[in-house]
Amino acid sequence: MRPAREYNFDGLVGPSHNYAGLSFGNVASFNNVKSASNPRLAALQGLAKMRALAQRGFAQALLPPQDRPNFRLLRSLGFTGSDADVLAKAYKESPVILACAYSASPMWTANAATVSPSADTGDGRVHFTPANLNNKLHRAFEHTQSARSLRAIFHDERRFAVHDALPGTPAFGDEGAANHTRLCAAHGDRGVEMFVYGRVEFDPSAPAPKRFPARHTLEASQAVARLHGLDAGRAVFIQQNPDVIDQGVFHNDVIAVGNANVLFYHEQAFADESATLASLRAAMAGAGAELQAVRVDTGAVAVADAVHSYLFNSQLLSKPTGKMALVIPQECRENAAVDSYLAGLVASGGPVDELIHFDLRQSMRNGGGPACLRLRVALTDEEAGAMHQGVVMTEALYHTLVAWVQKYYRDRLEPADLADPRLALEVRAALEELTRILGLPGLYEL
Numbered sequence: 001m002r003p004a005r006e007y008n009f010d011g012l013v014g015p016s017h018n019y020a021g022l023s024f025g026n027v028a029s030f031n032n033v034k035s036a037s038n039p040r041l042a043a044l045q046g047l048a049k050m051r052a053l054a055q056r057g058f059a060q061a062l063l064p065p066q067d068r069p070n071f072r073l074l075r076s077l078g079f080t081g082s083d084a085d086v087l088a089k090a091y092k093e094s095p096v097i098l099a100c101a102y103s104a105s106p107m108w109t110a111n112a113a114t115v116s117p118s119a120d121t122g123d124g125r126v127h128f129t130p131a132n133l134n135n136k137l138h139r140a141f142e143h144t145q146s147a148r149s150l151r152a153i154f155h156d157e158r159r160f161a162v163h164d165a166l167p168g169t170p171a172f173g174d175e176g177a178a179n180h181t182r183l184c185a186a187h188g189d190r191g192v193e194m195f196v197y198g199r200v201e202f203d204p205s206a207p208a209p210k211r212f213p214a215r216h217t218l219e220a221s222q223a224v225a226r227l228h229g230l231d232a233g234r235a236v237f238i239q240q241n242p243d244v245i246d247q248g249v250f251h252n253d254v255i256a257v258g259n260a261n262v263l264f265y266h267e268q269a270f271a272d273e274s275a276t277l278a279s280l281r282a283a284m285a286g287a288g289a290e291l292q293a294v295r296v297d298t299g300a301v302a303v304a305d306a307v308h309s310y311l312f313n314s315q316l317l318s319k320p321t322g323k324m325a326l327v328i329p330q331e332c333r334e335n336a337a338v339d340s341y342l343a344g345l346v347a348s349g350g351p352v353d354e355l356i357h358f359d360l361r362q363s364m365r366n367g368g369g370p371a372c373l374r375l376r377v378a379l380t381d382e383e384a385g386a387m388h389q390g391v392v393m394t395e396a397l398y399h400t401l402v403a404w405v406q407k408y409y410r411d412r413l414e415p416a417d418l419a420d421p422r423l424a425l426e427v428r429a430a431l432e433e434l435t436r437i438l439g440l441p442g443l444y445e446l
């Protein structure tokens with residue numbers, strides 16, 4: 001085994017963070033449609049989380065926001081003229097398309113890609129497959145910039161492989177790491193990669209949700225495992241419980257989270273709980289690890305409480321003591337059942353002995369908790385040294401980015417503001433400066 005650390009790459013919230021109600025099946029996004037957002041506060045909340053975790057000694061980096069609005073999308077849909085004309089026409093004819101072009105969603109980097117560390121892959125490189133996110137118009141174009149950003153950061157092809165996204169068709173619906181959990185004894189060891197899917201394209205008799213869409217398919221997960229060269233015995237494919245998708249669990253990371261050998265999950269998370277645990281145990285035994293399952297019963301926390309509090313959209317972080325911290329949104333403290341469950345969890349003598357909570361309200365209102373905001377990349381020291389260093393969170397970078405946010409970000413955005421051509425110019429200026437701050441010239445196809 002080679003020692004490795006897990007880096008969390010948080011999405012830096014962009015200057016046009018807004019609530020457009022675009023994600024059918026995501027309860028928070030739907031409930032907050034068209035309310036006013038505060039992009040400045042959203043970015044500062046995200047930066048505060050990154051800084052606090054970096055200060056605690058956790059390996060922390062960021063992924064930059066994407067350029068907005070997506071003029072290429074608007075022009076491809078027939079809106080013509082100057083940029084200002086395009087915005088005015090789109091706003092008049094189809095405000096929802098304009099909102100899609102302005103979507104805030106790249107901030108949830110758990111959906112940026114699926115990542116397999118070098119200990120797991122056939123060629124010993126770290127593999128990334130950007131997620132096609134093809135279930136939603138507003139997310140279906142993110143993968144181009146996600147691939148571009150990942151290639152800029154992980155540019156050393158001897159150590160890193162950034163694939164293209166899977167074909168953007170329903171058979172290969174891919175939502176990335178939000179439906180992928182790596183279990184292992186230690187981050188540098190060979191691991192077991194657990195892929196959770198919502199439906200099976202080529203087996204219409206397989207269970208599927210009835211009310212809300214299942215965004216991710218088995219076929220997509222299998223393709224990613226092939227691309228990454230994963231060993232068959234150490235890639236496990238698990239069907240999500242369709243009933244919880246229908247209750248607002250649009251990604252597996254809303255109902256389960258894993259870290260090292262611990263899987264923290266709700267009893268209703270999977271279509272077949274005992275078969276899931278059995279296959280994980282068997283695969284982990286092959287990788288020399290033993291699964292520690294922490295099951296939350298419905299009696300302790302109902303699915304609705306898990307969805308509203310985002311209990312499972314937490315980060316489980318390994319501490320040098322051998323114990324783990326659970327990084328939770330403050331909504332968990334405001335939900336009586338979840339709060340009392342968590343008090344018991346920490347007192348139980350189990351793997352989690354600390355809670356770290358953050359105010360991420362601006363992200364939560366769009367259905368994004370602590371775990372949505374980060375992409376995990378386990379890296380050896382050599383790999384960490386080979387990636388672009390300008391995105392690693394430091395005190396200096398934190399202060400520079402806070403000043404940058406204060407300079408460029410508005411503190412209020414309403415749906416009608418998306419038609420304001422000055423907003424597009426402000427975003428452009430902010431991103432141009434960001435490429436200089438991060439040392440990533442040419443990051444955007446501007």
Ligand SMILES: N=C(N)NCCC[C@H](NC(=O)CCC(=O)O)C(=O)O
Pocket residue numbers: 018019020021022023026029030103104105108110111139178250251253254366367368369371372373
């Ligand atoms: N669970 C994870 N990993 N990520 C959360 C993603 C939230 C995102 N929300 C949105 O896309 C809402 C955008 C809007 O409505 O304006 C989504 O539903 O895809």
